Amino acid sequence: MRYLTAGESHGKQLTTIVEGVPAQMPLTTQNINESLLRRQKGHGRGKRMQIEKDLVDIAGGVRHGYTLGSPIAMVVKNDDFKHWEDIMGEDPIESDKKLRRTVTSPRPGHADLNGAIKYGHRDMRNILERSSARETAARVAAGAVAKTLLANLGVKIVGYVNEIAGIVAESKPELEMDERIKQSEESPVRTLDEDAAQKMMNAIDQAKKDGDSIGGVCEVRVEGLPAGLGSYVHYDRKLDAKIAFAVQSINAFKGVEFGIGFEAARRNGSEVHDEIIHSEETGFSRRTNNLGGFEGGMTTGMPVVVKGVMKPIPTLYKPLQSVDIESKEVFNASIERSDSCAVPAAAVVMEHVVAFEIAKEILDQFPHDQFPKLKEAFDQYKEEARCF
Numbered sequence: 198m199r200y201l202t203a204g205e206s207h208g209k210q211l212t213t214i215v216e217g218v219p220a221q222m223p224l225t226t227q228n229i230n231e232s233l234l235r236r237q238k239g240h241g242r243g244k245r246m247q248i249e250k251d252l253v254d255i256a257g258g259v260r261h262g263y264t265l266g267s268p269i270a271m272v273v274k275n276d277d278f279k280h281w282e283d284i285m286g287e288d289p290i291e292s293d294k295k296l297r298r299t300v301t302s303p304r305p306g307h308a309d310l311n312g313a314i315k316y317g318h319r320d321m322r323n324i325l326e327r328s329s330a331r332e333t334a335a336r337v338a339a340g341a342v343a344k345t346l347l348a349n350l351g352v353k354i355v356g357y358v359n360e361i362a363g364i365v366a367e368s369k370p371e372l373e374m375d376e377r378i379k380q381s382e383e384s385p386v387r388t389l390d391e392d393a394a395q396k397m398m399n400a401i402d403q404a405k406k407d408g409d410s411i412g413g414v415c416e417v418r419v420e421g422l423p424a425g426l427g428s429y430v431h432y433d434r435k436l437d438a439k440i441a442f443a444v445q446s447i448n449a450f451k452g453v454e455f456g457i458g459f460e461a462a463r464r465n466g467s468e469v470h471d472e473i474i475h476s477e478e479t480g481f482s483r484r485t486n487n488l489g490g491f492e493g494g495m496t497t498g499m500p501v502v503v504k505g506v507m508k509p510i511p512t513l514y515k516p517l518q519s520v521d522i523e524s525k526e527v528f529n530a531s532i533e534r535s536d537s538c539a540v541p542a543a544a545v546v547m548e549h550v551v552a553f554e555i556a557k558e559i560l561d562q563f564p565h566d567q568f569p570k571l572k573e574a575f576d577q578y579k580e581e582a583r584c585f
């Protein structure tokens with residue numbers, strides 16, 4: 198399974214094509230819309246989210262609520278396009294109009310300057326339109342297909358916020374998956390800790406008042422996977438590495454951890470490695486889950502726990518210094534609108550990119566032309582792993 202996305206932030210639409218989804222899998226627009234709407238929510242989002250109402254149009258690959266086995270094409274319209282038609286249209290425009298609208302001021306923390314140098318554009322709108330995190334809506338659409346596949350295999354996945362601007366949520370390791378899903382859904386900052394939620398919201402409000410932005414840490418948890426997904430035999434078959442790549446590729450993400458992550462550097466081995474235990478009922482498992490569900494690039498059968506850190510939003514109302522690419526004059530990069538914190542939305546994006554990597558791995562490991570046969574093979578393997 199693989200996916201491609203196309204589309205600019207203020208262009209007509211975002212397009213996602215997912216190829217390799219098994220035939221005969223239940224899939225509806227509702228499955229995808231639920232994910233898209235979740236990504237739009239969260240305290241700290243800017244005015245753009247009041248304009249957009251992300252709804253998918255499935256343009257291929259699904260019929261009467263089931264996948265066909267052909268590529269799945271999905272379209273999400275940009276409602277903001279109506280305000281940008283003359284700037285974002287595909288037809289040639291007169292050169293004086295073009296000049297007036299040229300973006301020559303690169304914003305610190307964005308792709309603007311590096312992208313302009315790389316592609317030789319002197320109008321940085323040609324960069325910023327595609328480098329915008331608007332594209333994450335298209336990625337969530339692909340992830341929603343993957344999540345539907347996982348749900349039908351009995352695999353549960355959830356993303357939530359652990360930390361915003363140094364305010365750390367209580368980790369609540371004993372919380373059941375359904376409760377995690379419910380609590381993160383109800384929280385305006387998508388965290389499992391109500392007390393921390395209020396403090397996080399205050400921090401976001403303060404940052405906004407100060408014309409500043411803040412970042413944080415998201416966590417994704419996956420339950421219901423057997424041991425042995427992924428492989429140790431080659432660097433590019435390690436599933437934890439594939440997940441790390443996917444998380445790191447989300448706009449503004451600066452690092453990834455599994456389980457206790459960087460804390461492992463500060464502990465002795467005896468306080469890090471998860472002892473192996475066995476019971477007739479559940480088979481092999483681990484006494485703890487410090488390594489976040491991975492050993493040797495493969496799942497251990499324990500919950501997968503992965504964290505990603507998001508830097509503060511780079512566009513600030515309080516301007517940052519930059520240099521114009523034409524005049525070479527120093528200016529202060531100022532803005533019209535921006536999110537002040539998108540960590541809650543990013544938790545949903547992270548959930549979906551992790552879902553995609555895991556679903557892809559399952560498809561790579563089991564026969565996958567027909568969903569019912571995939572499910573049969575997956576369930577049989579799970580049982581073999583339990584009885585090992």
Ligand SMILES: Cc1cc2nc3c(=O)[nH]c(=O)nc-3n(C[C@H](O)[C@H](O)[C@H](O)COP(=O)(O)O)c2cc1C
Pocket residue numbers: 243306307308328329330333447448449450508510511512513534535536537539542543546
């Ligand atoms: C859901 C989400 C929303 C974002 N919203 C904004 C925004 O409103 N303003 C902004 O400057 N950056 C925003 N970003 C971050 C930028 O897209 C990102 O920092 C930029 O493209 C540069 O990429 P890099 O940070 O990965 O290097 C957002 C990121 C995500 C994941």
Ligand SMILES: C=C(O[C@@H]1CC(C(=O)O)=C[C@@H](OP(=O)(O)O)[C@H]1O)C(=O)O
Pocket residue numbers: 206243245246249328329330331333334448534535536
């Ligand atoms: C549109 C989305 O996020 C956008 C990501 C983004 C950026 O620079 O990354 C900048 C903002 O867009 P605009 O410049 O139009 O206000 C965000 O709203 C979205 O998440 O759907």
